[in-house]
Amino acid sequence: MIEKKVGIINRCLPHGSAQGRESLDLTLAMSAFNESLSLFFIGDGVYQLVDGHSPEETLQKHYQPLFKMLEMYDVENIYVCEASLQQRSLNSKMLLIDVTLLNTTALQQQLALQDQLLSF
Amino acid sequence: MDQQKVKFSIVVSGAPYGSQSASTAYQFCASALLAGHEISGVFFYQEGVLNASQLVSPATDEINLPDFWAALAVQYNFPLEVCVSASLRRGIVDPQEAQQLSLEQFNLKTPFVLSGLGQLAELSAACDRLVQF
Amino acid sequence: MILHTVKTSPFQTLALHNCLNLLAEADTLLLIEDAVIASCAEHADYLQLQKISQQGRLMVLSSDLEARGVNNNIGKTCDYHDFVNLVIKHKSQISW
Numbered sequence: 001m002i003e004k005k006v007g008i009i010n011r012c013l014p015h016g017s018a019q020g021r022e023s024l025d026l027t028l029a030m031s032a033f034n035e036s037l038s039l040f041f042i043g044d045g046v047y048q049l050v051d052g053h054s055p056e057e058t059l060q061k062h063y064q065p066l067f068k069m070l071e072m073y074d075v076e077n078i079y080v081c082e083a084s085l086q087q088r089s090l091n092s093k094m095l096l097i098d099v100t101l102l103n104t105t106a107l108q109q110q111l112a113l114q115d116q117l118l119s120f
Numbered sequence: 121m122d123q124q125k126v127k128f129s130i131v132v133s134g135a136p137y138g139s140q141s142a143s144t145a146y147q148f149c150a151s152a153l154l155a156g157h158e159i160s161g162v163f164f165y166q167e168g169v170l171n172a173s174q175l176v177s178p179a180t181d182e183i184n185l186p187d188f189w190a191a192l193a194v195q196y197n198f199p200l201e202v203c204v205s206a207s208l209r210r211g212i213v214d215p216q217e218a219q220q221l222s223l224e225q226f227n228l229k230t231p232f233v234l235s236g237l238g239q240l241a242e243l244s245a246a247c248d249r250l251v252q253f
Numbered sequence: 254m255i256l257h258t259v260k261t262s263p264f265q266t267l268a269l270h271n272c273l274n275l276l277a278e279a280d281t282l283l284l285i286e287d288a289v290i291a292s293c294a295e296h297a298d299y300l301q302l303q304k305i306s307q308q309g310r311l312m313v314l315s316s317d318l319e320a321r322g323v324n325n326n327i328g329k330t331c332d333y334h335d336f337v338n339l340v341i342k343h344k345s346q347i348s349w
Contacts, residue, residue, distance in 0.1 A: 033242070112254065
């Protein structure tokens with residue numbers, strides 16, 4: 001059986017909700033069973049990857065360092081929406097990990113390739 | 121594919137009360153089963169784990185969604201998998217976890233079961249369609 | 254071929270707007286829960302929604318319209334049975 005391509009979409013800011021944290025938990029856990037994962041960061045989701053989180057005083061867990069584990073877990077398809085970065089005056093140099101920037105058309109194509117999508 | 125039997129796996133991320141999405145998920149499952157399709161399993165994640173509480177006690181003229189899930193799962197024989205880490209953070213505990221964590225109470229409803237995220241990977245691999253609510 | 258399900262009002266969140274940004278030509282949009290309101294009243298993305306409706310790619314869950322006492326001006330209404338078939342017809346689903 002061919003392994004299903006699973007795309008995990010991150011659309012939320014970190015810390016205001018557990019979306020980002022629980023998406024990352026799910027990604028790291030699923031990577032042990034599925035080697036065809038792709039991560040998408042769109043809209044406010046791009047802030048998940050902006051380096052320099054320091055949430056201690058908000059009583060939220062500092063989970064950002066775990067993004068660095070993705071490489072070790074062989075999750076290599078990490079796509080970030082270029083337009084979302086630009087809208088927020090951000091650029092890829094400000095991100096914690098190496099990513100592939102995609103324009104809207106490329107993003108649509110990449111999403112269409114996935115067999116299953118989960119969104120957070 | 122319309123006439124064929126399709127295997128669905130369902131991800132529920134919403135609480136049983138306070139937002140609609142778990143109810144939408146239930147209606148979707150009931151409708152799919154009625155049409156002769158199969159539910160491989162329902163995976164409860166994030167706020168969705170609260171669907172597995174045996175302490176949910178709405179007024180008698182209101183829907184008890186955990187009861188509905190339990191009845192549907194028994195009738196059609198599919199598993200209700202509840203993410204253990206998301207559960208423990210939100211106070212959903214089974215007898216084994218209660219013992220291990222020295223908690224005085226547990227509240228996981230039958231036939232819900234606590235399971236790891238690996239179980240979601242299995243449901244994902246086993247189905248024709250994955251639907252998230 | 255993706256089925257996009259949106260569940261929040263366009264007057265409340267940008268989920269519909271963000272979804273429309275990524276909606277490809279082969280995709281279908283299904284409005285559920287509070288999002289059904291997007292088919293009833295004009296909002297910032299109404300014109301684009303109208304266009305998708307004309308292409309036959311906009312569906313609205315009827316029980317959620319009825320629950321809120323509103324009627325859709327655009328899009329095709331569907332019930333849960335249709336919802337199930339929409340999922341089957343599409344390769345994947347994104348829940349917005």
